Every structure is written in C-alpha cells, then in structure tokens.
Amino acid sequence: MRPVTAAVLRSPDGPFELADLQLDDPRPDEVVVRTEAVGICGTDLEFASMTATPAVLGHEGAGVVEQVGADVEDLKVGDRVTRTFARCGTCRSCSARAFAYCERFWEYNFIGTRPDGSTALRDTDGAPVNGHFLGQSSFASHTLARRTSVVRVPDAMDLSVSAPFGCGFQTGAGGVLNVLGPTPGSSIAVFGAGAVGAAAILAAVVAGCEKIIAVDVAQSRRTQALTLGATDAVDAGEGLAERVRDLAGGGVDFAVDTTGRAEVLRAAVEALAPLGTCGVIGVGASAEMSFEWRSILNGRTITGIIAGGGVPEEFLPRLIDLHLEGCFPVDTLLTRFPFARIDDAIAELRAGRVGKAVLMFD
Numbered sequence: 315m316r317p318v319t320a321a322v323l324r325s326p327d328g329p330f331e332l333a334d335l336q337l338d339d340p341r342p343d344e345v346v347v348r349t350e351a352v353g354i355c356g357t358d359l360e361f362a363s364m365t366a367t368p369a370v371l372g373h374e375g376a377g378v379v380e381q382v383g384a385d386v387e388d389l390k391v392g393d394r395v396t397r398t399f400a401r402c403g404t405c406r407s408c409s410a411r412a413f414a415y416c417e418r419f420w421e422y423n424f425i426g427t428r429p430d431g432s433t434a435l436r437d438t439d440g441a442p443v444n445g446h447f448l449g450q451s452s453f454a455s456h457t458l459a460r461r462t463s464v465v466r467v468p469d470a471m472d473l474s475v476s477a478p479f480g481c482g483f484q485t486g487a488g489g490v491l492n493v494l495g496p497t498p499g500s501s502i503a504v505f506g507a508g509a510v511g512a513a514a515i516l517a518a519v520v521a522g523c524e525k526i527i528a529v530d531v532a533q534s535r536r537t538q539a540l541t542l543g544a545t546d547a548v549d550a551g552e553g554l555a556e557r558v559r560d561l562a563g564g565g566v567d568f569a570v571d572t573t574g575r576a577e578v579l580r581a582a583v584e585a586l587a588p589l590g591t592c593g594v595i596g597v598g599a600s601a602e603m604s605f606e607w608r609s610i611l612n613g614r615t616i617t618g619i620i621a622g623g624g625v626p627e628e629f630l631p632r633l634i635d636l637h638l639e640g641c642f643p644v645d646t647l648l649t650r651f652p653f654a655r656i657d658d659a660i661a662e663l664r665a666g667r668v669g670k671a672v673l674m675f676d
C-alpha cells in the first residue's frame with residue numbers, strides 16, 4: 315500500500331478533485347508505475363459523463379517502474395515505460411494476437427475494477443475508488459498495470475511525448491499502418507484532423523501515400539494538417555463526399571473516420587473509389603450509421619478499428635523509432651500542463667484550442 319495523489323471524479327462531469335488516495339501493492343502479474351506524464355484523450359472526456367464515481371480516469375500514462383510483482387521477470391525497477399489498454403490474454407482474439415479485440419475488453423478496461431471486482435484504489439477512509447480505467451487510471455501519481463499493458467521506452471524518447479502513444483497516436487497511426495496498409499502512391503482521406511487524425515495523416519506520409527486529404531471543420535486543424543504532410547485540406551459540409559472524390563480523381567483508395575459522426579462516416583464511405591476501404595476509428599458521437607445501398611457496393615469495405623488494431627508491444631516500439639528518426643513528429647501536437655491544472659487542460663481541449671493535452675507531474 316502506498317499513498318498516491320490522484321485527480322478524482324466525484325460526480326459525472328464534475329470537476330476533478332486532487333486527492334490523496336491509497337494504492338494497493340501489485341499482484342504477481344502487475345507492476346507499479348510512477349506517472350511522469352499522462353495525455354488526455356476523448357475517451358476520458360466521454361467516460362467522465364458516464365462512469366460510476368468516485369473514479370480515477372486517465373489512460374495515456376508514461377512513467378517509471380517503481381515496483382514489480384513476483385511473476386514479472388522482464389521488467390525492473392527504474393525502467394521507463396508507456397502504457398496501453400489491458401487484455402485477458404487467453405480468449406480467441408488474444409490467442410490470435412488480435413489483442414485490441416479481446417473478447418473481455420470491456421471487463422478489463424471499463425468497469426472501474428479488475429474483472430474479479432476488486433479495485434486497487436482507496437480513499438483515506440478506506441472506501442473503494444473505481445480505477446483500472448483502460449488498464450491503468452493514470453490521472454494519478456502512481457498506478458498499477460498488468461505486465462502486458464506496459465511497453466518499455468528507450469532512453470532517447472521523451473516520456474511526455476510517449477504518453478499519448480499508447481492510445482491516441484497508436485489509434486490513428488495503427489489504423490493506417492496495421493489495418494488499412496496503403497501501398498506507396500495510393501490515396502487516403504482522413505476525416506477529423508484532431509490528435510488521432512493527425513497521427514493518421516503522419517502515418518499516411520510514412521506509408522508513402524501520394525494523395526492525403528484532411529477533412530475538418532476547423533481552419534486551424536486544416537492548416538496544421540497541411541504542415542504535417544496532407545496534400546489537401548477541405549472543410550466539412552455540403553457536398554463533402556463529392557469534393558473528396560474529385561480531389562482524388564474519382565475516389566480515394568482509403569478513408570479513415572475519426573469523428574464517429576454518422577453524416578461524416580457516410581461521406582467517408584461515399585468518397586471511396588471502387589474496392590476502397592474505410593476504417594472506422596471514431597466512437598461515441600452517433601449510435602447508428604446508415605448508408606445508401608449503392609455506396610457499399612463496388613467492393614468497398616467498412617472496417618471497425620480499435621486502438622490501431624496492432625500488437626502494442628510490437629507496434630509501439632516501431633512508432634517510437636519512427637518518432638526518434640523524425641518521421642512521426644507528433645511532439646508539435648502537444649501542449650503540456652501541470653497535473654494540478656487538469657480541469658483547465660480539459661476546458662482547452664473541449665474548446666478546440668489544443669490538439670493533445672499532456673499533464674505533467676513534478
């Protein structure tokens with residue numbers, strides 16, 4: 315048991331209260347990570363409205379291993395790590411190494427406790443506090459993690475830059491590189507150019523896409539997309555699918571939707587060339603999607619993608635190497651805030667004034 319400082323959500327959509335909590339010792343397959351930096355992702359904001367409270371959210375944590383469980387042999391105290399989602403490791407999906415599609419993903423990541431109902435966080439009066447959010451709950455100075463949701467980070471990598479790699483950047487870049495797999499010279503449209511979309515654009519550059527069309531309602535994000543390597547940037551709105559199709563000479567080979575909005579996904583599918591594939595990455599905005607029957611003929615594919623669809627312990631080191639080589643310059647997307655200013659950081663995110671907010675511990 316150790317004292318930790320955490321940002322606790324006491325009521326849905328309430329402010330985050332900085333509080334002293336107690337964190338249990340790690341189980342045999344767990345480690346304790348001292349958080350140095352944690353990104354804020356759209357999923358944190360979404361769950362802040364619907365999660366059972368009191369709760370600690372946060373799922374883009376990076377830091378240093380402070381204690382290892384008895385069965386953890388390949389990590390040691392002092393290792394620098396970044397974090398990603400938790401998985402069961404034994405279901406059909408996990409056996410096929412499709413970890414992002416773990417059949418028990420919900421239980422391992424979103425119920426506020428471990429799958430067995432236990433929680434590792436307690437208020438000073440001993441009352442349980444929900445945690446284990448996406449396998450971590452990193453809005454806290456120290457957190458527990460299962461060994462399989464921790465990835466080692468090389469010394470040359472800034473931990474605050476690595477923090478969003480485990481969710482937002484992995485989601486955008488992995489969707490393109492792991493799932494869509496565009497060949498050099500192909501065309502792609504990225505709908506929604508926030509942090510996830512920006513990572514998708516950078517990945518499209520890495521893949522050698524010739525035409526990279528960014529779509530966003532915000533001029534600032536369209537301008538940023540062009541600096542990241544998009545060849546075109548268009549506003550959403552009237553005739554969107556047709557405008558994107560025209561820019562790509564009759565339709566794009568690939569599309570990525572990061573917005574989760576029904577009308578945007580519909581345009582993304584309609585913007586595809588015959589045999590094109592649309593990756594659905596965005597979640598939450600619309601509960602149902604609809605398409606005209608003609609728009610999903612012509613060999614088009616629509617595929618849902620969680621967390622970039624890859625194997626985190628392989629894909630995250632690859633993405634970090636790309637960053638260190640200068641080919642995945644996501645540091646320009648970050649705005650850092652002291653941890654205590656979490657509510658200000660969320661307000662800036664909601665207002666669209668920052669792309670990716672990262673909270674820093676001293």
Ligand SMILES: [Zn+2]
Nearest residue numbers: 355357481482
């Ligand atoms: Zn996330």
Ligand SMILES: [Zn+2]
Nearest residue numbers: 402405408416
């Ligand atoms: Zn599983």
